[in-house]
Amino acid sequence: MKFSIQINEGPYQHQASDSALQFTKAALAKGHEIFRVFFYHDGVNNATRLAVPPQDDRNITQLWQELQKEHDLDLVVCIAAAQRRGLLDEDEMKRQGKDANNIAEGFRISGLGQLIEAGIESDKLVTFGG
Numbered sequence: 001m002k003f004s005i006q007i008n009e010g011p012y013q014h015q016a017s018d019s020a021l022q023f024t025k026a027a028l029a030k031g032h033e034i035f036r037v038f039f040y041h042d043g044v045n046n047a048t049r050l051a052v053p054p055q056d057d058r059n060i061t062q063l064w065q066e067l068q069k070e071h072d073l074d075l076v077v078c079i080a081a082a083q084r085r086g087l088l089d090e091d092e093m094k095r096q097g098k099d100a101n102n103i104a105e106g107f108r109i110s111g112l113g114q115l116i117e118a119g120i121e122s123d124k125l126v127t128f129g130g
Contacts, residue, residue, distance in 0.1 A: 004119065004124075076109075
């Protein structure tokens with residue numbers, strides 16, 4: 001089965017990202033395909049490279065990055081939600097005249113059309129978070 005995942009909550013305010021990560025790992029372990037992981041609303045905060053969780057806590061961004069590298073996942077961050085929350089990639093940094101970017105490696109910024117495509121191309125779109 002081909003899944004796409006939508007994450008609407010940040011990494012440390014709700015269990016949605018942890019649940020999505022575990023679901024994605026389990027689906028891959030069972031031989032399913034993950035078409036795309038789409039980070040929306042506060043879920044875009046999963047993609048910041050500037051978060052520094054305590055050493056005894058999990059680093060959600062790093063866990064997503066490791067899974068992305070291992071399985072070549074398409075981790076898409078909604079551009080509108082990201083900009084509202086101060087998350088920029090290098091292209092958006094330049095376009096907006098800012099002096100820094102903060103999207104972690106392995107994530108990419110794109111539009112809401114990527115979520116629509118994920119819903120069309122996948123057998124199931126599973127949403128985590130409100």
